[in-house]
Amino acid sequence: MKRRVFLRAVGGALGWLAGARAARALPPVADGRGGAAPRDGSLLLVPMDDAQTNHLKAYGIAYDAVRRGGHTEWLLNYRGGSFLVPDDGAVRRATTLAGVAVEGVDDSQLLTIRGTIEQNNMDAVVLERAPRVAIYAPPFAPPWDDAVTMALQYADIPFTRVWDPEVLGGGLTAFDWLHLHHEDFTGQDSKFYLTYAGASWLNDMVAADQATARQQRFATVPALKKAVAERLRSYVENGGFLFAMCTATETLELALAAHDVDIAAAFADGTPMDPDADAKLDWSRAMACRDAHLEQNPAIPVFSDIDGHQVNNPALRQPLGAFELFNFSAKIDPAYTMLVQCHRQVIPDFYGVTTSFTRRTLKPADVVLAEEPGAPWVKYIHGDLGRGTWTYLGGHDPEDPQHQIGAPPTDLSLHPTSPGYRLILNNVLFPAARKRELKT
């Protein structure tokens, strides 16, 4: 079994407490003011169960606490995956402004929490370094929103936008975490050329991609995107954390597997798809998938049978159900446990151009984080590659299950406790956790 890295709290939870301060009585506080002046070394609990009033902004609080160097812990499976953050003026101010519920924790309460964690399927993970976050997003404004961008903006987690020139120029080394959303790495602009023919946004998108390809000295957009896909793979191999949603998941897999075969239709690169493309795909290069079959019809905005729901193919479209998060062993598999922290176990599904991942096309080493029970597809998958990890979440927007092109963006202030958006933000904090050796 290859070496894998995992995460660990410093010296174990009880060990941390052994060096704790003298007992202090700190009353629970309903909000950041709470009447009591903050004291050095004391902690606040940010509950993440139904007592929390704004789960999404709580991630921003934790991120900021880590960024400022405060001792911050993620209490896996404890009250929905709560956080312990320093009780200082900045945190209190931020939680009050954000409407994030916090509770003061004195030493006896902390001891109780530690004991509960020790005796149950829970663990405490120290968050030690605020990840540097990049979002791969085009310099033009597409007529759809990006759930991750919206989540980060709402939670007030800083990020940098990168695009093909930065990726090809080695710019990803500056970042710990990279998000991909609705990008078509097969270089066919989501195969929208027929459905949205003449739409100004599509014309702008095609023109911008072609200009980038010329600027980067690639003959075609599909060639450019294959090169970008290879750089993304290298980023993961070298220790990066990659999180992708919607089309980016499936098309990245296809672009990697198609390094030596033309899978783009004539409208994208001037030549039709190789008629034997299916047979020529090299799945050893892909990160998550294998043995998928390409959609040969250029007029259908579907890429392959990796996606189980086929939302843009009326003949094959599957209805939405609900997906269920797996309950991992927090002490043995803290990494997987972090990714599924939520106050809901079952979450209504949501469409994207790629909504789900067919079980048949998953590699054996993939870890399924969430599935629709009984369905031939899964929703949320994760895996290792080299020194890094990738995580894929199908669908476009957890709070807009039928998202249509041109629809207004989701206002997250109306969904501050969204369980679907929590899955995205779990991924953002994931690289902040201290690494440790695999226990099993």
Place this chain on the structure above:
Amino acid sequence: MHRIASLAAGLLVLLPAGAAGQTAVMQALDLEQQGFLGSAAGFYAAALRAEPNNPIALLGLERVGQQVGWRDSAVAYAERAIARDSTDNTARGVEVRGLRALGRDSLAAAALVRWLASDPRSPLPYREWAQLSLAAGRVDEARAAVERARERFRSPALLAPEMARVDVATGDWMRAAAEWRAGVTAEPQVAGAAAFSLRPAPAGTRDDILATLTAPGAGVSDGRRLAADLLLGWDQAARAWALLRSELPPPGPLAADALRAFADRARTVAGPAAQRAAAQAYEMLAQIEPAAAAVATRVESARAYAAAGDAAAARRLLRPLATDPEADPADRSAAIAVMIELAVRAGDPGGAAQQLATDSAALTGSEREALGRRIALGWLRRGEVDSAGAAIEDDGSLDALEIRGWVELCRGHLAAARDALAGAGAAGGEADGAAERAATVALLDAVGRDTLPALGAALLLAVRGDSAASSRALVPIARQVGGEGEPALLLWAARLAAAGGDAAGAEALWREVAERFPASGVAPAAELALARALERRGDLRGARARLEGMILGHPQSALVPEARRELDRVRGMVP
């Protein structure tokens, strides 16, 4: 709750089968209505154990089962029902739908084949198949189902509504219109669904759709009615009325049905054109209805004319009724009430009061009081406070208590006004005015005076519609009142200034309240209003500072959630 429900469901076996089934169904329907879906599913299942072919229980289990993840249970009970009675089409439908919902397409197809075999003369299996395929986005499959049914039964218009939906799904609006025309002719009850289905048609296709629906031939009457309904939805009420009117059958029940359906529909559409169309249709309907029914229709027509802004037409219809001593008392009182309301709305409370006095004998006591309250508000809007008070002098209702509160307020009798408005509470007066009443009571508490005629005079200016003058008059009163009343009155002055279009004046007053009276109860409202004003004129940094100051300084204020949302917007964290 769940445990109790389970226990009760278990006890049902002690009752005779039929009674137990009925009892369980009633329990299940109650529980479903209350949102206890899991428990409701248990009772539906219990009912089906007693009566396997109970259609209400089977459909109920299917309905709630979808929401609680019991889809497979409905299928199992449906199969049990079919085993007892192979002609149970309800159970057949539940079985097919359930299997499709579970993703067991091959089993669903097999169930459909069995259904076809068991009832070869019924088109229902084809309808179910088409509807399921449409719901799953399998348009071609839905079309094939309809075509197969038509071929089998040699009926080219069979399942026209399903085929119309297929055509809409593929964007073939003309074919959809033709199918809907056939559909509403065969099944008039689908007319509403037809209009709903065709309404989203692109603007460029609408004339062709109308031409298809109104072309001569079989079903033209139904088609033209459908066309008129569509025109109403496409904001062409006058054209809709003209079309309907030109195609009316001779006076009789058919014409009456058509007019009634059109008028009722037009009445629900906003805008004067639709209200006028409704009024005209009701008026024509009144001419062909029996005399007894026609009176109420004429009143409704007058109301619609009034809503369209045509008071003269409304009066023309109502006057003969209101003055006819032989008319049915209920009809006559309705006519009088509408005429009085029209007079108040036209700014003539004196005329309204005179008519109320003249026709008083034709009205019940509660009708007189309700109209008196309308007249009182009309007097207030004209600034005639004493007349307003007189109009409700004998009215002891909670609604009148509220109006009495406004009257006393405008007189400057603050203690009396406070008592009356607080007494009206949430139950009296207009429901959507409860917040305004509460805010006024809070203002009067802050002012803390029993009488202050100047304040009454200033507020009366606002009641009469001169917000700017009211705001200007309130400021010196606020300074004179001092204490808690000063910031509260300044906040009101700011709101009135904003309503009167004086944005700068309003902003200055909000700033004064926020900065001079930071500890007052109204400071959070002033901070929030000031932040919004700053945001409106592009000062996002200033707006953010205000909002943060408000949230941190008043964390317990009921306005904090609103301020947080505003802060998110100012910071670009939400769209």
